[in-house]
Amino acid sequence: MKFYKAFIFSILLVVMTFVMISLDKKEENLIGSWKEIEWTFEQNRNPHVTINDNADTLSADVKAEIGRHLLIHTAENWNFNANNQLYIRKSDEEKNLCRWYIKGRGNVLEIMNPDNNITETYEIVHLSKDSLVLSFEVDLQLQGLAKMKFKRTND
Amino acid sequence: MLRKFNNQRSLKDNLQLGAFTAITAGAVNVTSLILFFAFTSNVTGHYAIFAFELINGNFFRALVVFGWIFLFFIGSFLSNLIIINLSQKNTYLAHALPLVLEIICILSVGFYGDNFYNNTLKETEILIGLLLLSMGLQNGLTASISNFQIKTTHLTGATTDLGILFALFTKREQFATPEIVAKAKLLIVIFCAYIFGAIAAGFLYQMVQFKTFYFICITLFFIIFYDLRKISKNRIHQRARKYIKGK
Numbered sequence: 001m002k003f004y005k006a007f008i009f010s011i012l013l014v015v016m017t018f019v020m021i022s023l024d025k026k027e028e029n030l031i032g033s034w035k036e037i038e039w040t041f042e043q044n045r046n047p048h049v050t051i052n053d054n055a056d057t058l059s060a061d062v063k064a065e066i067g068r069h070l071l072i073h074t075a076e077n078w079n080f081n082a083n084n085q086l087y088i089r090k091s092d093e094e095k096n097l098c099r100w101y102i103k104g105r106g107n108v109l110e111i112m113n114p115d116n117n118i119t120e121t122y123e124i125v126h127l128s129k130d131s132l133v134l135s136f137e138v139d140l141q142l143q144g145l146a147k148m149k150f151k152r153t154n155d
Numbered sequence: 156m157l158r159k160f161n162n163q164r165s166l167k168d169n170l171q172l173g174a175f176t177a178i179t180a181g182a183v184n185v186t187s188l189i190l191f192f193a194f195t196s197n198v199t200g201h202y203a204i205f206a207f208e209l210i211n212g213n214f215f216r217a218l219v220v221f222g223w224i225f226l227f228f229i230g231s232f233l234s235n236l237i238i239i240n241l242s243q244k245n246t247y248l249a250h251a252l253p254l255v256l257e258i259i260c261i262l263s264v265g266f267y268g269d270n271f272y273n274n275t276l277k278e279t280e281i282l283i284g285l286l287l288l289s290m291g292l293q294n295g296l297t298a299s300i301s302n303f304q305i306k307t308t309h310l311t312g313a314t315t316d317l318g319i320l321f322a323l324f325t326k327r328e329q330f331a332t333p334e335i336v337a338k339a340k341l342l343i344v345i346f347c348a349y350i351f352g353a354i355a356a357g358f359l360y361q362m363v364q365f366k367t368f369y370f371i372c373i374t375l376f377f378i379i380f381y382d383l384r385k386i387s388k389n390r391i392h393q394r395a396r397k398y399i400k401g402k
Contacts, residue, residue, distance in 0.1 A: 003240040010233050014288065017222045017229075021280045026215070084274065101274040104192035105204070105219050110274075121192070 026106040026127070034078045034132055034150035041146050078150065086111060109134060122148075157250035157382045160242065161302040166337045169301055173341055174348040175378050176297050177307040180290060181352030182359075182371045183261065184308075187286050189360050190268070191279050195286035197309030198227045219280055226284045230291020235299050247386060251379050253296040258375050260289035265368025272365070304338070307345055317342045 079087040086100040099112045102124070109122045125147065126133040132150040156172040159165075184196035194200055201224050208217035234253040241249035264282050272278055290308045297305040306312060320339045323330035352374075359367045 003236065006236055007233070010229055010236065014226065014229050017225055018281055018284060021219055021222045021284055022277050027276050099274075102276040103274075103279050105208075105216050105223075105280065106276055107216065108192040110192075 027102050029127055029129070030100075030102065030109075030132070031080050031082050033153045034080070035153045036076050036078070036148055037151050038149040039146060040149070077153070156378055157254075157300070158247050158386065160246060160250075160300055164301060166341070169305055169341055170344050171381075172297060172301065172378065173305045173307060173345045175374055176293055176305070177345045177348035178352035178355075179371055179374050180293065180308040181349035181354075182356035182367070182374075183286055183290060185353040185356045186360055186367050186371070187283060189357065190365070191283050193223075193279075193283045195283055196290045197311075198224045198287070199309060199311060222280075223284055223287045226288040227291035227294075230288045230293075231295030231298075232291075234292045234295030238296070238299050247382060250296065250300055251382070253292045254375050254379055257289040257292045258372050260285045260292070261368050261372050261375070265365050265372070268365030268368070304341065305345070307349065310346065310349060313342050313345055317346075 076090045077088070080100055081087075084099050084101060086098040088096045088098060096113075099114060101110045101112075102108065103110050103121075107124050109124050110119060111122070112119045120136070122134040122136045124132070125135050130152050132152075133147055134150075135145055135147045137145060156168055156175070159168055180196040184194055187193055187195040201220050205217055205220040205224065208214075208220060233256065237252045238249050241252065264285050267278075268282065272282075294306055294308040297307055317339065320335060320342070323335060324339075356367050356371070359370055363370075
């Protein structure tokens, strides 16, 4: 009898754990409009070189170089919809439609461009009501970790 | 592979069980890494991540990771609960049942992923949990029935052991006993099988995505039916002997 009790108890614990896991609402926190405000580049040899849109042309070049092969390289505004659609656009330019998913333990943002099947992954470093920080590995000649900071907008 | 317990097991039994379960563990780990960005065959890293998330104030993420670690623990607990309580009645059944539960977990992940998966975080977290539960079941079983000689879901301890054994082999005349050589063989087979499973699953994933889990289950079915076939053979032999004696 003890065996069956312990068996049923452990099954209940498993079910409880799954219920607990399913209560998470991380995806809802991401839904909405975000504006890119800053790029930070942590280079292995030269840490903390800050790159942003208002900086000199060299920084803009570096940013362009980092993002050359990425979906987001022209993006300034990111709009995450509830149905996993992501609109990324730069100022007045045409919108680019992608799909977004959160993976892992809620720390990985996967963005997929359905047109060419390119998938990119970003680490969610920070996510709060008003700010979002994403990072990704850069394996071009720059070699390091790039971070993008966003603030929530009301678009 | 499953009929014998602890010291009754031969090196061949351990090599077979170690190899096949290591293939499964390697395959599950790599497939989950590709699909869900999370390791599922071991929990050492998850303990570190749990602490990391706590330090960073991400309490819900920490809770999720704790849930995963707990599921691995429950898997091992369930496995041994079954072994302890059923071994005396039917050893084969006691050792096969945790594998059946493991197959159910892995098949569920494959079937759900193949037919219903919408890439949501909740689904991802639950499927990772199921895979960790399955690996807990497997590790609990193999460690328990082999007197802690076979642990195939994580290779940290095995790598340490192999380092120790290789150091012992430098004093060959003193330490290279048949038992130690057998242990080294077992560990090397487990490493190779784990890597083989991981690479094979990586290639397989590119072709069949979630269906990779069905192929992983085939390996587990093989372990179960390999012994079942032998048991059936033995029973047929016993019946034949009785029949001949009766005549």
